[in-house]
Amino acid sequence: MASSSDEEVQDPQSVTDIYYVDDTENNVDDLESDADPICAICDDGGRIVRCEGRCRRSFHATIVDGIETGCNSLGLSEAQIQAIDTFLCKNCEYNQHQCFVCGSLGSSDMLAGAQVFPCVDATCGHFYHPKCVADLLFPENEMEATECELMIADGESFTCPAHKCHVCNQEENKEVPELQFAVCRRCPMSYHRQCLPGEIVLDGAQEGVIQRAWESLIPERILIYCLRHEIDANLGTPRRNHIIFPEIPEGN
Ligand SMILES: [Zn+2]
Ligand SMILES: [Zn+2]
Ligand SMILES: [Zn+2]
Ligand SMILES: [Zn+2]
Ligand SMILES: [Zn+2]
Ligand SMILES: [Zn+2]
Structure with a gap:
């Protein structure tokens, strides 16, 4: 036993693995590498905070951070953000x-x-x-x-x-463009780029068609709203009533 843990300490790869299993808080870098780069409320980028709990989501934290994307944000104050050491959303907290x-x-x-x-x-x-x-x-x-x-x-x-293509039932391959995943933000529906139904239109498509897919928001993936979700004409996304926190803070 003792000798095997000596080996593990000498091998940086193993040390990372140990942290990954035993102590997610010490493993922020690994978690961040595939953390969600866009806000769970408005599905857009900018200055976001990452929940370090099990939901793996990110959020626009302050009203100001959400202005550009019309996002309600978490409504935190700048002082609240600065005071947070490890951010947990209310879902993960409770x-x-x-x-x-x-x-x-x-x-x-x-x-x-x-x-x-x-x-x-x-x-x-x-x-x-x-x-x-x-x-x-x-x-x-x-x-x-x-x-x-x-x-x-x-x-x-x-x-x-969400981890198998809805059409061909095969897995994602980020290395091969045709086999990259288009992932719905509102339900567990994923497609390979090459399996994407024609109705799920990418940006750059002809006028008068409702856009349901966006490239470049998420690395090596396409963001989609699948056909189950109605697109709100004003927002250009489905209605943003999809997130429920267990406790709504009073005041403000
Ligand atoms: Zn947002
Ligand atoms: Zn969370
Ligand atoms: Zn899953
Ligand atoms: Zn497929
Ligand atoms: Zn969907
Ligand atoms: Zn359910």
Whole structure:
């Protein structure tokens, strides 16, 4: 035992791995490398704070930071931001997360009757009701869906549907442009660039068509709103009522 830990200390790779498993707070660099570069409220960039909890989201923190993108922001003051050492959003602070399918808020406290459970993929950050995600994973097989639902409710790990292309069921490959993923911001729906339905139009397309896809906001990915979501004509995005925090701060 002692000799193997000596080896690990000499190998920087292993040391990183140890931190990754045991102490996420000491691993900020690794978390940031694939943290969400855009705000969860308005789906746009700028000066954002990253939640260091399980949701892996980022936010415009102050009213001023949100002005350019018409974002309500978290409404924090500059002084509040400066005082924060490790930022946790209210969902992560109180272990109350929304299901990424139905949107309702549930306890994600694994030690106290969790209702929503996190996808096991380390880059994901989405939570689900067992039934909501099981029905998506096995849309044509009720028995398998029920079995899957019970396993997830029992604490078994699962990978959510966002990590497979909805058309060909294969994984993302960031190295090959055609196999890069277009990922919906509002539900677990992903497509390869080459599998993207024609109705999900990228920028630069002809006039009079509703844009649903954007390049260059997220490295090596396309941001989309899939066809399940109605685009608000004024915002150019779906309505921004998709985020629910467990506690709405009084005042202001
Ligand atoms: Zn924003
Ligand atoms: Zn969070
Ligand atoms: Zn749900
Ligand atoms: Zn996932
Ligand atoms: Zn595909
Ligand atoms: Zn969607």
